[in-house]
Amino acid sequence: MMERLIPGASSFSGDIDWLILLVTVIVGFWFLLAQGVFFWLIFRFRERPSVPALYLSAQDKVIKRWLSAHYLILVCDVFIIAAAVKVWVDVKQKRPPADERVRVVGQQWTWTFVHPGADRQLDTPDDIVTADDLHVEVGKTYHFLLESRDVVHSFSVPVFRLKQDAIPGRQIVGWFKPTRTGDYDIQCAEICGIGHGVMNARIHIASAADHQAWVRQNTPAAAAAGGGS
Amino acid sequence: MSFRTIATTRSAMGMPTGRLAIWWVLVSEVVIFGGVLVSYIMHRLAHPEWADQAAHTNLWIGAFNTFVLLTSSLSAVLAHQAAEQGNGPKAARFLFATIGGGAVFLIVKAFEWTSEITHGYTIQSGGFWSYYYTAAGIHATHVLAGMLIMIWVAMSALKNQDLHRVENIGIYWHFVDIVWIFLFPLLYIAK
Amino acid sequence: MATTHPAHAVESHGHGHEKQSFFKKYLWSTDHKIIGFQYMFTGMAMALIGAFFAYVFRMQMAYPGEAVPGFGVVSPQEYNALVTNHGTIMVFWVAMPVLLAGFGNFLIPLMCGCDDMVFPRINRLSYQIFFLSTVVILASLFVQGGGFGGAWTAYPPLSSVSEYNLTKIGATMWVIAVALEFVAFLLGGINFITTAMNSRAPGMKAFDLPVVVWMIVIASIMFMASVGPLIAGAVMLLFDQTLGTGFYNPTRGGDPILWQHLFWFFGHPEVYVVLLPALGIVAEVMSVFSRKKLFGYRLIIYTVIATAVLSFFVWAHHQFIAGIDPRMANVFTVTTVIISVPIAETCFLYMATLYGGSIRFTTPMLWALAFLAEFLIGGVTGIYLGSSGADIYLHDTYFVVAHFHYTFVPIAILAVFAGIAYWFPKMFGKMMNETLGKIHFWGTVIPFNLIFIPLFFLGAAGDHRRIFDYTHFPDLATPELQAMRIFATLSLVVMLLFQFVFLYNFVHSLIRGRKAERNPWKANTLEWTTESPAPHGNWKEMPTVYRGPYEYSVPGRPQDYWPQNEPS
Numbered sequence: 001m002m003e004r005l006i007p008g009a010s011s012f013s014g015d016i017d018w019l020i021l022l023v024t025v026i027v028g029f030w031f032l033l034a035q036g037v038f039f040w041l042i043f044r045f046r047e048r049p050s051v052p053a054l055y056l057s058a059q060d061k062v063i064k065r066w067l068s069a070h071y072l073i074l075v076c077d078v079f080i081i082a083a084a085v086k087v088w089v090d091v092k093q094k095r096p097p098a099d100e101r102v103r104v105v106g107q108q109w110t111w112t113f114v115h116p117g118a119d120r121q122l123d124t125p126d127d128i129v130t131a132d133d134l135h136v137e138v139g140k141t142y143h144f145l146l147e148s149r150d151v152v153h154s155f156s157v158p159v160f161r162l163k164q165d166a167i168p169g170r171q172i173v174g175w176f177k178p179t180r181t182g183d184y185d186i187q188c189a190e191i192c193g194i195g196h197g198v199m200n201a202r203i204h205i206a207s208a209a210d211h212q213a214w215v216r217q218n219t220p221a222a223a224a225a226g227g228g229s
Numbered sequence: 230m231s232f233r234t235i236a237t238t239r240s241a242m243g244m245p246t247g248r249l250a251i252w253w254v255l256v257s258e259v260v261i262f263g264g265v266l267v268s269y270i271m272h273r274l275a276h277p278e279w280a281d282q283a284a285h286t287n288l289w290i291g292a293f294n295t296f297v298l299l300t301s302s303l304s305a306v307l308a309h310q311a312a313e314q315g316n317g318p319k320a321a322r323f324l325f326a327t328i329g330g331g332a333v334f335l336i337v338k339a340f341e342w343t344s345e346i347t348h349g350y351t352i353q354s355g356g357f358w359s360y361y362y363t364a365a366g367i368h369a370t371h372v373l374a375g376m377l378i379m380i381w382v383a384m385s386a387l388k389n390q391d392l393h394r395v396e397n398i399g400i401y402w403h404f405v406d407i408v409w410i411f412l413f414p415l416l417y418i419a420k
Numbered sequence: 421m422a423t424t425h426p427a428h429a430v431e432s433h434g435h436g437h438e439k440q441s442f443f444k445k446y447l448w449s450t451d452h453k454i455i456g457f458q459y460m461f462t463g464m465a466m467a468l469i470g471a472f473f474a475y476v477f478r479m480q481m482a483y484p485g486e487a488v489p490g491f492g493v494v495s496p497q498e499y500n501a502l503v504t505n506h507g508t509i510m511v512f513w514v515a516m517p518v519l520l521a522g523f524g525n526f527l528i529p530l531m532c533g534c535d536d537m538v539f540p541r542i543n544r545l546s547y548q549i550f551f552l553s554t555v556v557i558l559a560s561l562f563v564q565g566g567g568f569g570g571a572w573t574a575y576p577p578l579s580s581v582s583e584y585n586l587t588k589i590g591a592t593m594w595v596i597a598v599a600l601e602f603v604a605f606l607l608g609g610i611n612f613i614t615t616a617m618n619s620r621a622p623g624m625k626a627f628d629l630p631v632v633v634w635m636i637v638i639a640s641i642m643f644m645a646s647v648g649p650l651i652a653g654a655v656m657l658l659f660d661q662t663l664g665t666g667f668y669n670p671t672r673g674g675d676p677i678l679w680q681h682l683f684w685f686f687g688h689p690e691v692y693v694v695l696l697p698a699l700g701i702v703a704e705v706m707s708v709f710s711r712k713k714l715f716g717y718r719l720i721i722y723t724v725i726a727t728a729v730l731s732f733f734v735w736a737h738h739q740f741i742a743g744i745d746p747r748m749a750n751v752f753t754v755t756t757v758i759i760s761v762p763i764a765e766t767c768f769l770y771m772a773t774l775y776g777g778s779i780r781f782t783t784p785m786l787w788a789l790a791f792l793a794e795f796l797i798g799g800v801t802g803i804y805l806g807s808s809g810a811d812i813y814l815h816d817t818y819f820v821v822a823h824f825h826y827t828f829v830p831i832a833i834l835a836v837f838a839g840i841a842y843w844f845p846k847m848f849g850k851m852m853n854e855t856l857g858k859i860h861f862w863g864t865v866i867p868f869n870l871i872f873i874p875l876f877f878l879g880a881a882g883d884h885r886r887i888f889d890y891t892h893f894p895d896l897a898t899p900e901l902q903a904m905r906i907f908a909t910l911s912l913v914v915m916l917l918f919q920f921v922f923l924y925n926f927v928h929s930l931i932r933g934r935k936a937e938r939n940p941w942k943a944n945t946l947e948w949t950t951e952s953p954a955p956h957g958n959w960k961e962m963p964t965v966y967r968g969p970y971e972y973s974v975p976g977r978p979q980d981y982w983p984q985n986e987p988s
Contacts, residue, residue, distance in 0.1 A: 005881040006895070019809045020880075027800040034767065034796055041774040042789060045710065046781070052980060053711040053973040054776030063715065063772050070765045077757045080807055084757070085750050087809025092746040108584065151578040152676055154741070154816065158882035158895070161813040167677065167743040168577060169670025185895040187884050189816040191571045193584055194496040197888040235962060236534040236619040241626075246538045250614045253644065257606050260648025264685075268652070268667075268678055276673070352665055356673040359665040363656060 009184065009205060010160035011177040012091050017161070019087045026076045091162075095175050098143040102134065106146075106153030106166040109195025111186060118215050128218045132201040134186060137211035141177045154189035157203055163189050178205040251397045255404050258371070262408050265367060266415065269360040273419070282357040283420050285350060290341045291417035294334050295409060301330025302406045305399040308386075312396065317389035324383040324395065327402060331376040338369060361416055368412060371405050450540035451956055456525030457847070458547050462554060463518035466509050467832075469558075471916055473506040477888075482902075482909035484889040497586065499888035500569030505561065507572035508594070511690070512601050513554060515832040519697040520605065520643075521550070523839055524612050524636040526847065530947035530954060531630050533621025533963045533985070537611040546607035553600035560593035568594035571886060573687070576668035576679050580660035592661050599654045602647050609640035621946065621985075624965035627718060628984065630945050631969075632700030634721055639696040642728050646689035653682030680742055684735040691827065692731045696724060698835035699766065702788040705838050706770060707970050708943045709785035710777025711980050714970040716769040723769070726762040734759060740811045749808045756806030763799060767792065778973070778980075782941075783857030787838035790865050791830045798826030801876070819879030822872045829868055837861070837922070844926075845940050849953035850933030856925040863918030870911035874904040942981045945969045949985050 001024065002008070002017040045053075056063065101122050103114035113134045117126035122145075128135075136142055146155050148166040156163040157176070164174045186201035206214060237246055273279055308323030342362070352362040375398070382398045385391045446454060472490075479486075480494040487493045494502070525543065529536050537543050561567040565587040570579040574594070582588035616629065616637045656667040657679065666672020668679050707714040714720070736744060736752040770792060779785065801823040804810050814820065837860075844852050875883075882896055883905075890896040890905075939948040950959050963985035971982040 002880065005877065016809055016813050019807060020804065020813075023804050023807055023810060027803050030764075031796065031800045034771075035793060038771055038774075038789075038793060038796075041771060042779055045774055045777045045779050047778045051778060053778040055713060055973050055975055056715060056772075056776060057713070063775065067716075067765070067768050067772065069768065070761055073764050074758075074761055077760060080803060081754055081757050084753050084807035084809045087807075088740075088746070088749055088753070088812070091809065091812060092741075092749065151581075151584050152575050152742075156816070156884065158813070163741050163812050163815055165742045167670075169675075170743060172743055185882065185893045187882070187887075187893065189884050190575070191500065191578070191886040193578060194500060194569065194586060196500070196886055197496060198892055200892040202894075234534070234536040234538070234540055236529060236532075236536050236538045236615055239534065239619040241620045241624070242617050244618070246614050246618045249618055250539065250610050253610055253613050253641075254606075256641075257609075257644035257648055260645055261651050262648070264649025264652035264682060265656075267649075268656075268682070272675070272678075352659065352663055353672075356666065359656075359659070359667055359674075363659060363665070363667075367652070367655060 007159050009178055009180045011179055013161040015087050019083050022083050023080060026080060096141050099140040101143045101145060103145045104155050105149060107149035108193050109199045111201040117219055126219050134203045135214050136178055136205055137208055138178045138181050138205050141175060143173055143175050146172045151192045152190050153192050156187045156189035159184040165190055181205045181207055245393060247393055247397045251400050258404060265364050266411060269364060272356060276356055279357040280420055282355055286417050287341060288417050290337060291413050294337055295413050297330050297334050298406045298409050301327045302403050305402045309396045309399045312392040317386040317392055320395045321383040321386040324379050328376050328379050331372050334372060335369060364412060368408055375402055375405050450544045452525045452529050452537045452543060453954060455543050455547050456522050459517040459525060460522035463514050463522060466513040470506050470509040470514055473502045475916060477502045478909040478912050480888060482906040484891055496888050497566060497569060501567035503886055504569050504571050505567050512598060515694040516605060518836050519694055520636060520639060521608050523697055528612055528615050528633055530958055531633050531945055532616060532619055533624060533946045533965060534619045535957045538615045538619055539611050542607055543611050546604045549600055550604035553597045553604060556593055556600060557597035560590045560597060563589040565590055573683060576676050580657055580668050595654055595658050602651055605643060609644055612640045613637050621963050621965045628965055628968045631703040631720060635696040635700030638724060638728055639693045642689050643693045646686045649682045650686035653679055677743055680739050684738045688735040689731045692728060694831050698831040701835045701839040702791050705784045705788040705842050706773050708941050709782055710774055710779045711972045712773055712777040713972055715772040720766060720769050723762040723765045727759060730755060730759045737806050740808050741815055753806060753808040757803060760803060783854055783861060784838045784842035786861045787834050787841060791834040794826060795830040798823060801826060816885050817879035818875045818883045821885060822875035822879060825872050845936030845952050846947050846954055848930055849936050850929050851936050852929045852933060853925050856921055860918055860921040863921060864915055867911045867915035871908045874908045878904055944971060944981050944983050946984055949983060
């Protein structure tokens with residue numbers, strides 16, 4: 001359902017889409033039922049001459065039986081909660097071991113990405129630093145180290161269904177595993193000043209070969225102290 | 230002279246309206262001070278190094294001010310007693326004693342803060358001091374507001390008018406006292 | 421101090437009435453009805469301003485970079501200020517004053533059968549402080565740097581450091597305005613609670629009060645219990661802004677997330693604070709216009725209290741991905757999704773009132789019924805956001821915007837129009853025009869849905885909030901998505917145009933409307949037993965109450981209503 005609106009490109013985007021679908025089905029059922037009953041009621045009990053209204057108290061058995069529907073709602077809630085917690089735990093609490101790490105730094109009004117370079121280690125001279133362009137390899141598990149230099153930003157990659165606020169003074173770690181190649185939007189998802197709307201970035205998910213080629217082409221001279229691409 | 234609506238004179242709950250109202254005021258005040266204090270406590274626990282700063286508050290001044298406020302609460306109780314007996318002028322005298330206690334509290338605090346500021350401990354000096362001045366400052370504002378309202382109540386009491394208000398402002402004053410009873414250990418004793 | 425139990429024969433309104441000047445009667449009044457009108461008219465005026473802001477920023481989103489008629493080209497800074505103040509004004513200067521203080525002030529003494537509030541002068545003071553807060557927030561838009569642009573949620577460090585927000589004075593004035601508004605409503609709440617608790621008419625037990633009074637009282641209690649930490653937080657924000665303290669600034673040892681907790685601990689109960697009066701109005705209107713006893717009066721109160729209490733335990737669902745401990749998120753998913761149970765119960769109870777009724781589709785009833793149908797959408801879409809796993813994606817998108825407009829618009833617009841249409845005769849002594857009322861109704865409700873249903877899809881497709889121009893995002897700058905944004909904007913323009921029908925109806929009815937009788941709707945509650953408009957002092961002789969407020973269509977009685985003050 002969600003894929004019709006926006007492609008899914010991570011190992012957990014399908015899980016989140018599935019959760020959204022589950023909520024839609026359950027909530028949709030209750031919604032249609034409630035609206036159906038509602039419109040039936042106002043049609044059936046519209047004013048008609050010489051048909052007086054009933055005088056009912058809350059003890060009325062018929063209505064009491066209808067109202068016990070809230071037990072069923074509770075059951076549905078339990079399903080939704082279980083599903084939501086499962087997805088949440090998988091995405092935000094568990095962290096599969098990383099193939100590589102990237103540093104993501106938000107600031108007014110740009111995203112800086114530090115790629116580990118050919119040695120696959122961060123904070124070494126061959127790191128590749130870019131502004132607003134994140135390059136990753138499909139099928140690899142990444143940990144992102146998220147920081148902010150000033151205000152609260154939020155690192156959002158819609159095709160991953162991923163979002164995480166960046167808090168100044170902290171480093172927050174998350175993960176993702178791209179599952180298809182392509183170029184997609186990165187957005188800032190927390191208002192961060194007048195440039196919030198131009199904090200757009202792009203993620204480039206490439207095949208292993210293409211990604212290695214990009215790394216080779218953009219590695220700074222090993223002897224010099226790091227540089228941008 | 231105050232005019233009174235019929236609404237004010239009724240008491241379907243069996244409690245005079247003024248007293249009922251002051252208790253609801255206290256509910257909202259509890260949460261205001263609760264918000265500051267819970268934030269402070271959580272941050273204090275997360276920052277053990279704040280104890281170095283907390284060492285510079287003056288325990289004796291804090292203790293003296295605690296004594297002053299407790300005594301002023303006593304005179305507020307005596308004022309209430311006098312009001313119950315219908316003796317407005319006597320209640321007013323005890324209220325003025327309470328107001329005096331509040332004034333002593335604020336004057337001592339003024340000297341205390343002046344001393345701390347001139348020694349370099351300002352509100353910007355760090356997390357502990359930010360909370361110290363903010364929490365005690367909000368409290369002091371409430372002390373001052375209480376004093377002003379108490380003056381107004383005392384002036385009416387002198388003329389034997391609106392004696393029921395003596396109890397109500399007394400309840401408020403006790404609350405201000407109780408907040409200080411929490412502030413004192415949190416800001417002065419916890420070192 | 422002995423409690424005074426009045427023998428009602430000797431109750432007298434406590435002051436004499438010489439002829440009052442315009443100033444004293446309308447601007448310096450202590451009469452709860454006048455104060456109610458002051459709040460209501462101020463709120464309605466602010467609604468026009470908030471609506472204008474929405475018009476401007478939606479036009480910018482539909483036609484990026486083009487001059488908006490009536491405003492000009494919208495800069496990014498202006499865009500942020502418009503969005504921020506639209507939200508701030510609508511919540512604090514429209515929903516709160518109209519629903520809580522407007523209807524609360526007007527209705528409570530009348531429905532309780534007394535002459536005014538318990539503390540009329542504190543009541544007047546509360547409006548004056550509120551008026552001051554209105555001046556401050558409006559003035560903040562015109563100072564150097566312009567209005568604050570950090571969203572109504574005002575997260576620091578953006579809101580606390582002027583180098584980040586570039587609106588130093590505006591940001592400070594915003595905080596002061598909001599703080600003043602809080603103080604005004606704390607004062608007002610004291611009156612609502614004590615009057616409803618203590619000043620009921622002889623014979624009126626607590627469960628003889630109309631539901632709307634209960635709702636306003638519970639809402640006031642919730643407000644008082646929840647706003648305290650935010651007042652503390654606002655003082656701390658003010659100090660960060662002006663004194664250089666570091667409560668929320670990590671470079672000075674502070675924590676930005678502290679503000680978020682303090683804000684949302686208030687912010688979540690706050691949405692129920694505005695919901696409850698709306699629910700109350702809808703209950704009154706539904707009962708009268710289905711000629712049927714409100715079903716499950718006590719159950720409604722209990723479920724609402726359950727919702728109110730639970731609402732204090734859900735706040736961090738606004739912060740799932742904010743950097744809180746992920747384990748905490750699970751707790752808040754549980755509480756948030758569970759809150760659907762008591763709310764659903766309340767909705768079902770309302771529908772049960774319709775069962776067996778004799779429904780008249782008057783203008784107030786249309787609004788009340790629309791409230792139920794639309795609020796249901798708001799409620800069910802909240803489940804998506806309360807499910808933490810889904811919120812990872814949906815947080816800060818237009819899905820959220822659509823969800824809360826499907827709750828807020830029923831609350832602050834549909835229920836308010838229901839209340840105005842219903843109580844207009846008692847407030848002003850005239851009848852509103854029914855035809856114009858119905859035109860206004862359909863011209864509001866249909867476009868409303870056309871604005872916000874597209875926003876659900878846009879949000880799910882990846883539109884994030886507070887972005888002034890999607891042309892920078894290749895995945896979002898597609899013709900299909902832009903067509904939806906334009907469609908939503910044009911629907912808003914249509915909806916706003918239909919509000920002129922209301923304004924015309926309101927003013928024209930005030931001046932030239934058909935004179936209203938005492939009880940044009942044949943309702944039971946006490947306000948309908950006095951003249952229309954209700955006079956100063958409300959009654960010459962205060963009423964006594966003999967039964968509950970919802971005895972409609974009682975079998976064996978000649979009339980299908982039975983006013984509370986009739987002995988038998």
